[in-house]
Amino acid sequence: MTKKVTVLGSTGSIGTQTLDVIANDRDQYEIEGLAAGNNVSLLIEQAKQFHPTYVCVASKEAAEEVKLHLPAGTKVYYGEQGLIEIAAAGQSDMVVTAIVGSRGLGATLAAIRAGKAVGLANKETLVTAGHLVMSLAQERGVAVLPIDSEHSAIFQCLNGESRSSVKRITLTASGGSFRDRTREELANVTVEQALKHPNWSMGAKITIDSATMANKGLEVIEARWLYDIDYDDIGVVIHPESIIHSYVEFEDHSVMAQLGLPDMRVPIQYALTYPARRPTPTGRLDLVKQGTLHFREMDEQRYPMMKLAYAAGRAAGTATTVFNAANEVAVARFLRGEIGFLDIERVVESVLEKHTTISNPDEQTIAETDQWARQQSEVV
Ligand SMILES: NC(=O)C1=CN([C@@H]2O[C@H](COP(=O)(O)OP(=O)(O)OC[C@H]3O[C@@H](n4cnc5c(N)ncnc54)[C@H](OP(=O)(O)O)[C@@H]3O)[C@@H](O)[C@H]2O)C=CC1
Ligand SMILES: CC(=O)[C@@H](O)[C@H](O)COP(=O)(O)O
Numbered sequence: 225m226t227k228k229v230t231v232l233g234s235t236g237s238i239g240t241q242t243l244d245v246i247a248n249d250r251d252q253y254e255i256e257g258l259a260a261g262n263n264v265s266l267l268i269e270q271a272k273q274f275h276p277t278y279v280c281v282a283s284k285e286a287a288e289e290v291k292l293h294l295p296a297g298t299k300v301y302y303g304e305q306g307l308i309e310i311a312a313a314g315q316s317d318m319v320v321t322a323i324v325g326s327r328g329l330g331a332t333l334a335a336i337r338a339g340k341a342v343g344l345a346n347k348e349t350l351v352t353a354g355h356l357v358m359s360l361a362q363e364r365g366v367a368v369l370p371i372d373s374e375h376s377a378i379f380q381c382l383n384g385e386s387r388s389s390v391k392r393i394t395l396t397a398s399g400g401s402f403r404d405r406t407r408e409e410l411a412n413v414t415v416e417q418a419l420k421h422p423n424w425s426m427g428a429k430i431t432i433d434s435a436t437m438a439n440k441g442l443e444v445i446e447a448r449w450l451y452d453i454d455y456d457d458i459g460v461v462i463h464p465e466s467i468i469h470s471y472v473e474f475e476d477h478s479v480m481a482q483l484g485l486p487d488m489r490v491p492i493q494y495a496l497t498y499p500a501r502r503p504t505p506t507g508r509l510d511l512v513k514q515g516t517l518h519f520r521e522m523d524e525q526r527y528p529m530m531k532l533a534y535a536a537g538r539a540a541g542t543a544t545t546v547f548n549a550a551n552e553v554a555v556a557r558f559l560r561g562e563i564g565f566l567d568i569e570r571v572v573e574s575v576l577e578k579h580t581t582i583s584n585p586d587e588q589t590i591a592e593t594d595q596w597a598r599q600q601s602e603v604v
């Protein structure tokens with residue numbers, strides 16, 4: 225039987241790789257929905273290849289343009305509300321959330337409410353409102369399957385294991401585009417330099433997050449929600465080769481790791497086919513050719529974002545909503561050339577300092593806090 229899939233963010237890095245996985249195993253899947261932002265020409269191309277019943281774009285104008293090129297029966301949504309509607313539309317077995325930022329929260333909740341499994345790439349969603357997403361998923365009996373490479377690695381290591389025997393999980397971090405520079409050398413780095421990730425080809429926002437280490441901070445919080453684990457039991461090490469994607473230490477001191485070349489099509493496919501495995505169109509890891517793997521301690525002085533993320537995570541409630549929203553705005557400002565690279569963490573830290581955490585926030589409180597943090601982050 226084919227699996228029906230809706231991809232939110234189909235024109236981005238994760239979205240296009242998801243469609244690549246699907247194109248390589250075509251008879252296993254049916255694409256039911258595709259949602260993009262503004263890249264209308266790529267969305268039209270994808271729709272012509274995969275024939276979705278539902279599509280969504282960012283604006284009404286983009287929707288009018290799309291309608292000119294697709295069969296009359298295609299339902300075309302647009303905007304924030306459209307994203308929520310497409311997430312719940314039809315009979316998809318899985319909704320892949322590959323849009324960037326906390327704007328993915330409404331659609332993720334809508335997919336879960338409609339009983340659809342979520343293939344979660346959009347980590348900002350869990351950082352913004354992990355308690356809402358995971359409690360709703362549990363209540364509805366809906367699976368949230370990780371696509372983020374580290375969380376897929378942990379998920380694979382935990383397969384068949386008793387959760388009570390887990391001692392610690394460790395996320396690996398490449399160190400990002402400036403891993404071999406001192407803090408002093410970061411003052412005048414350019415956007416172009418920051419966008420050169422050593423191992424992964426990804427969208428702009430996550431590539432900057434990787435350079436500031438905010439990405440690993442977001443991932444620590446993401447892991448807390450996906451695996452219901454204490455922050456004290458989540459570690460991070462720098463592993464420049466990105467071959468070990470993360471590992472779990474058990475009670476008996478056995479350590480299980482998941483290894484592979486840095487290629488997101490592997491974790492994407494695992495989420496799509498779990499619990500089965502299928503051949504992927506990716507290269508194979510040859511450890512002899514690889515030769516050596518390196519590890520070094522995470523230094524919170526070098527990467528203050530780690531400290532901020534753990535502090536926000538431990539404060540819980542709206543603190544992680546603020547951490548995420550402030551970071552999204554600061555990264556956007558850096559990409560627009562408005563602030564320097566080191567200002568990203570300055571913005572996040574100062575907005576977190578201004579915030580008084582609200583415990584156990586509902587969806588409305590989350591939305592208001594997200595909005596407040598965005599406004600503050602534009603002006604500090
Ligand atoms: N790239 C990677 O390897 C990894 C990514 N992730 C996570 O996956 C998510 C996606 O990352 P990535 O693929 O790199 O990001 P990209 O920037 O490459 O893609 C973002 C996608 O979101 C869409 N989008 C942007 N704005 C809107 C909007 N207003 N409405 C609807 N869609 C919109 C874009 O559409 P358009 O281009 O048409 O405007 C695009 O399809 C992020 O949360 C990231 O942290 C996690 C692990 C690895
Ligand atoms: C591919 C993936 O999952 C990214 O989140 C990756 O982890 C980024 O690399 P860093 O380890 O540099 O953050």
Ligand SMILES: [Mn+2]
Nearest residue numbers: 372373374443
């Ligand atoms: Mn990751």
